[in-house]
Amino acid sequence: EPEVTQTPSHQVTQMGQEVILRCVPISNHLYFYWYRQILGQKVEFLVSFYNNEISEKSEIFDDQFSVERPDGSNFTLKIRSTKLEDSAMYFCASSRALNQPQHFGDGTRLSIL
Amino acid sequence: AQTVTQSQPEMSVQEAETVTLSCTYDTSESNYYLFWYKQPPSRQMILVIRQEAYKQQNATENRFSVNFQKAAKSFSLKISDSQLGDTAMYFCAFTLYSGAGSYQLTFGKGTKLSVIP
Secondary structure (H helix, E strand, C coil): CCCCEEECCEEEECCCCCEEEEEECCCCCCEEEEEEECCCCCEEEEEEEECCEEEEECCCCCCCEEEECCCCCCEEEEECCCCHHHCEEEEEEEECCCCCCCEECCCEEEEEC | CCEEECCCCEEEEECCCCEEECCEEECCCCCEEEEEEEECCCCCCEEEEEEECCCCCCCEECCEEEEEECCCCEEEEEECCCCHHHCEEEEEEEEECCCCCCCCCEECCCEEEEEEC
16 A cells, blocks of 8 residues: 655754755645644644645744655655754655545654754 | 544553543534544554544444544544554544645544553
């Protein structure tokens, strides 16, 4: 069964550095999402992406964050200048259509030192 | 804003027994979807079951079934004949059906289920 894949599984970065988290959604999916889960807290929506543009974003998704689909397969989340509070598990998800379930990747654990 | 509450942080069940995980939600909308996702120690979040709010019939997927009480805004998950592989974190999630935009999921905090041999 096709899966959403995320790399790396764990990223350790110094505060203030830029980080790019990568996702390969399922190939025939059209809607893409990023969520994050701070340790011990809820999974929170960050952003959704469709037709090469952001559909919705949460208040967490400030100017430090950006998303891109640089080619036909990858979907990336960039954090420009990381802060300690960006430490979290980041999940990518994709769905075939709006009313279809979202399929999640394994997540990338981001640790900011 | 929509909220999802899972009041049981941890639960355990004996193998082959039945367990019910609770979820309540709050919304003023009438068209929405509810989900249960499972996150085993391997981390990948896997969809367990989905319920459309307009459907009165409770969804069922093999050993997994839901009790959807729309008026009470309750959406519990029943796992029958529990297996060791059911050990995982279970998240209840909600999304509005708006027909446009995106269907961002709102999650509960999760219930950690341990199946005991």
